[in-house]
Amino acid sequence: MKGCDAFQEVDTSTVFEPITIRSSNIKNPEDGILKLKEAIELIRQNKTGPVHLSIPRDVWDEEIDYSKVKEVILPDQMDAEELNENIGPAIKLLEKAQRPLIIAGAGIFWSKSAEKLSNFANKNKIPVSTTYHARGIFPDDNPLFLGMIGVRGTEASQFAGKNADIILALGARLSERTMTGVGPCRIIQVNLDKKSLKGDINIEEDVGAFLDRVVDLNVRDSSNWLDELAEYARYYEIDTSFDDVPVKPQRAIKEILDAAEDSIVVDDAGSHTTWVTLLQKIKEPGTFIFSGGFAPMGYAIPASVGAALAKPGKTVVVIVGDGGFQMTLQELATISELKLPVTVCLLNNSSLGIIKQWQKMHYGDTYQVELQNPDFTKLAESYGIKAIRLNSPGEIYPAVKKAVELGKPYFIEVVVDKDEEVPLPSWFIK
Numbered sequence: 001m002k003g004c005d006a007f008q009e010v011d012t013s014t015v016f017e018p019i020t021i022r023s024s025n026i027k028n029p030e031d032g033i034l035k036l037k038e039a040i041e042l043i044r045q046n047k048t049g050p051v052h053l054s055i056p057r058d059v060w061d062e063e064i065d066y067s068k069v070k071e072v073i074l075p076d077q078m079d080a081e082e083l084n085e086n087i088g089p090a091i092k093l094l095e096k097a098q099r100p101l102i103i104a105g106a107g108i109f110w111s112k113s114a115e116k117l118s119n120f121a122n123k124n125k126i127p128v129s130t131t132y133h134a135r136g137i138f139p140d141d142n143p144l145f146l147g148m149i150g151v152r153g154t155e156a157s158q159f160a161g162k163n164a165d166i167i168l169a170l171g172a173r174l175s176e177r178t179m180t181g182v183g184p185c186r187i188i189q190v191n192l193d194k195k196s197l198k199g200d201i202n203i204e205e206d207v208g209a210f211l212d213r214v215v216d217l218n219v220r221d222s223s224n225w226l227d228e229l230a231e232y233a234r235y236y237e238i239d240t241s242f243d244d245v246p247v248k249p250q251r252a253i254k255e256i257l258d259a260a261e262d263s264i265v266v267d268d269a270g271s272h273t274t275w276v277t278l279l280q281k282i283k284e285p286g287t288f289i290f291s292g293g294f295a296p297m298g299y300a301i302p303a304s305v306g307a308a309l310a311k312p313g314k315t316v317v318v319i320v321g322d323g324g325f326q327m328t329l330q331e332l333a334t335i336s337e338l339k340l341p342v343t344v345c346l347l348n349n350s351s352l353g354i355i356k357q358w359q360k361m362h363y364g365d366t367y368q369v370e371l372q373n374p375d376f377t378k379l380a381e382s383y384g385i386k387a388i389r390l391n392s393p394g395e396i397y398p399a400v401k402k403a404v405e406l407g408k409p410y411f412i413e414v415v416v417d418k419d420e421e422v423p424l425p426s427w428f429i430k
Helices: 012-019 029-044 057-061 080-096 114-124 155-163 207-213 223-229 249-260 271-279 300-310 329-337 353-363 376-382 396-406
Strands: 022-025 051-054 100-104 128-130 145-148 166-170 186-190 201-203 264-267 288-290 316-321 342-348 386-390 410-415
Touching: 012 022, 012 051, 022 029, 029 051, 080 166, 080 186, 080 201, 100 114, 100 155, 114 207, 128 155, 145 155, 155 223, 166 207, 249 271, 249 316, 249 342, 249 396, 264 271, 264 300, 271 316, 271 353, 300 316, 300 329, 300 342, 329 342, 329 376, 342 376, 342 396, 376 386, 376 410, 386 396, 396 410
Parallel strands: 022 051, 100 128, 100 166, 128 145, 166 186, 186 201, 264 288, 264 316, 316 342, 342 410, 386 410
Antiparallel strands: none
């Protein structure tokens, strides 16, 4: 029936192609087994992202020779000659650098190479900036840590990025948001994804394997460079000492983050995301989870389910806006049914806040961004989840702390100042 415009037929493989690392239509059972094995092997190689397999119903119903299941699929082999060609020039650049900088991306996390990165940076005294997605991958209290680079970059990271002579990008895509913090320099980029490589020297390799190969670098003394960087701030200075009622969102988020302590924090997309970015200090990799390059609203509630199931010994704290929450609120049913230790903190400003701010800034007026919200606490209670509503400074910290200590589903609505806007980088406003 394929290709005959049958009921519900659509070329899903083509639809998913741009947003997956591989998308395939399965033609027969043997093809299905082969593609599934290839997909598993891709993930084992630390290539991140979903794999889509479209399997027709009739293929599911067919039997297959079990020997096909046992066949071994060999992983894709890196081009050893090309790797060796590029590693030499990369080492030479690093060894002659006077103002080196490491930009660490999420590939470090997926490669499980945080310790290797720390050892490499400490041994060679090379400062480290992270992308937004790699926050927490390098210890915040390490003197070599400069903070995040790019759109929301710290003073230290932005200065380093603009003045470095050699940048070593490890497991980072170097998106346009990251590159706003980078000046003219030579870039060595290491990434498993060939499509992401755009440096002066490109190495298509797992970052952990690369770090193993450059363990014996003989770099120049960089103490003058480090002294220069020490003059710049590595953290954001955000005033949260407001006593307004309804509470300012930055004050509310500060209290939530302080009370969350060692919990996994899952952040949604919205105006609150900026405050979380500016206020959150991450103690260990994997404890701050957020939507990636697509920044989809509605991410946090279902993501909290995954986080709680993946780390059964951890409590989870969600920070979500009223707009994003209403896109996937049905997952409260899953949280309740599985009795997951998830505390949902909903910041209610009765609007799509960041869109509202952008509309005012660019068009002088707003359109369809004010929300007529339901009673969120009653909604949560209808799923069998204990819920409270708060709106004042000082109330939020003890409420979140108590909820986390209970280790059960809990819902906290925080009514915040609907007119408070987020700070924007100066070049955003131009």
